Amino acid sequence: MIEVEKAVSSIEGQSSFLKPNEVLMRLTTAFTAFFSVFIATACVFASEVGLQDIRVFSIERGSALAVTIWYPSKGDGEPALVGENRIFEGTPASKNASIRTGRFPLVMLSHGSGSRVEGMAWIARVLAEAGFIVAGPNHPGTTSGDSTPAATPKIWERTEDISTIITALVSDARWQASINKDRIGLLGFSLGGSTAMELAGARADLDAYARYCDDYPAMMDCRWFEGGRGFVNNKQVTVEKFDLRSIDRGRFEQSNRDPRIASAVLVDPGLATAFSPESVKSIDIPLTFINLGSIGKIPVAVLSDRLAKQVPNAAYAQVDDSDHFSFLPICKQGAANFLKSVGDPDPICEQGARRSRADIHEELAILIRQAFERHAAQLDAKAWSSALLEGHLRDQARYSGCVASKQCSDRRFRHALQASGATSCRRSRRRPSRHRQRPRRSEQPSRQQSSQPMDRLKPGASPPARDFRGSSCRAGR
Structure with missing residues (x-):
């Protein structure tokens, strides 16, 4: 929850106090930026990244959220x-480029404080x-x-922003x-990393957060909560x-899990010391944490x-030398x-002898993508294995009843079924047809032929098929 761009806001108010040479410098910067648009045009159409700005009404906020969307496009928009x-x-x-035909995964973004x-x-x-x-x-x-310091700890408002936008986009x-x-x-x-943690299922602990700032x-x-300055209407x-212990405890510690979010990447997440350990251990989606800095310097x-x-x-x-x-x-x-x-106190643009920011961005881009x-x-693997398993059992008539009721298990598939929600099984009995003819003794495979030990199979050979008719029908046995 580090302040990152509050300097930009303070700079906005400096324009009326510029000296003549500073005015010239600003005009030069603006002139350079004007030509950079033309230079960037080729890159825009080469990358085919579309951009749209929309507004989404938030009931929680009582106003519209400004939302930016990036997407694979046909490159026919304005640079x-x-x-x-x-x-x-x-x-x-x-x-405003046309979106490319296809179905794409969605990545939601949550920025840092003051950014x-x-x-x-x-x-x-x-x-x-x-x-x-990306939105x-x-x-x-x-x-x-x-x-402002008073608004910063209200993570529940940020999580609601993300959930509201997801609902708007998918509908x-x-x-x-x-x-x-x-x-x-x-x-x-x-x-924004704190926001991601809570949407993934973590719950904040107010006492832990207050103790962290005490320590x-x-x-x-x-330092931001110590007061002094804030920003309103630019x-x-x-x-x-601001006293952290004055926060609405119920809202600060509530669950903000959104089950539609299937994974998250968290870069230098705030509140790292202030999440309930039990809630963190219960997170059931894949997460990737990335810290900026070398060991001992984070x-x-x-x-x-x-x-x-x-x-x-x-x-x-972790990304070294950042x-x-x-x-x-x-x-x-x-x-x-x-x-x-x-007079900005933060080293927002200081590089020193470290790596360039462009080089760090390249490493981060690879890690995040x-x-x-x-x-x-x-x-995909989890969904595929679950579908394959269910299809395999559904195709076997003796299991049809319990598959339909989501209560089927088998020794071979017990763990997979438990992962997909299955608990127990009552095997449907299906008697063989009276008219089915048994093969003659001479046509039946010998026991020796069908009981080849697994460790004697030749490389690439398939193991003999197993008969599950005698297997247990209750998960956990």
């Missing part, structure tokens, strides 16, 4: 740069090029220009035919210290290796000096 501002470079896309979904455009483009539809909102109360005629509703993932960064008052998120305002606020060990199906990776701000878009030349000149592809493969 655009997403997320370009005084500090960050933009990412090219093809605005915007446009700041995730660089990774959204990577995923759209890989065949994903995300600007979360009110925790976005650039609209962010909208413009998108429902293109979205694979069984393959909905979530990518969250920082406070680590110098952490960026805890203007900086003075705010008082802030405890987002260090998630322990979370990865608690989640039953989770992977963990930091929390490395996930943000690539900074423009001179941005670091400009941020210092306006492969994570979602791996999650999809796991889900």
Whole structure:
């Protein structure tokens, strides 16, 4: 839950106090940006990444959410740069392009505190090029220009934003035919990682979170609660210290699980020390945790290796020689000096002797794309094995009754059936036809021929078929 783009909001208010040479510098920057649009045009049409901005009404918020969608397109839209501002470079896309024919998995985005979904455009483009539809909102109360300490811990509002948008997209005629509703993932960064954790099934612990800030008052998120400044309507305002223990405990600790979300990738997730261990252990979807930084240099606020060990199906990776701000878009030349000149305390654009942000983005892009592809493969394998098993048993007449009632089991398939919800079985009895002729003794295979030991089978040979007529019919025996 680290602050990432509040500097952009504070910079917005500096324009009326610019000196003549600063005005010239801004005009030069604007002129350069103008030509960069033309240069980026070729990239837009080459990548064929479509872009649409929509609004989705939220009952929880009582207002409409601003949502940006990236998708595989036919490249017939207007060239655009997403997320370009005084500090960050933009990412090219093809605005209002026609969506490519097909059915694509959906990845929802949840940005960090004080940031915007446009700041995730660089990774959204990577995923759209890989065949994903990608969508995300600007979360009110925790976005650039609209962010206060009191609104920041209200994770339940963020989770409701994501669920509301999923409902809107899968029921909208413009998108429902293109979205694979069984393959909905979530990518969250920082406070967005907290959002992803809760949508996956984790529940926050208010006492644990308050103790964390008592123990680590110098952490960026805890300093934010000390008050001093906030942002409302794109203007900086003075705010008082916020007491974490004044949060609505019931809402802060409620379950926000959305069963439609099938997997998630979490980059430097906030509240890493403040989730109930029992709820984390009960998460039943694949997760991938990614930390930015070398061993020993990752802030405890987002260090998630322990979370990865608690989640039953989770992977963990870390990106060396990076930091929390490395996930943000690539900074423009001179941005670091400009941020210092306006008094911003965070090293948003400082690189030093470390890797370039572009290089870090390349590694992150590979990790995130492969994570979602791996999650999809796991889900496909699970669905395939479940369907294969059910089909196998359904085809056997003696099991038809219990398969239909979802209460069939067999020694060979016991574990798979238990995983798919089966509990016990009452085998349907089917007597053989009286008119079926038995083969003559001379035609019956000998016992020696049909009992070849498994360890004596030649490579590539199939084992002899088993007869399950004598098997137990109750799972767990």
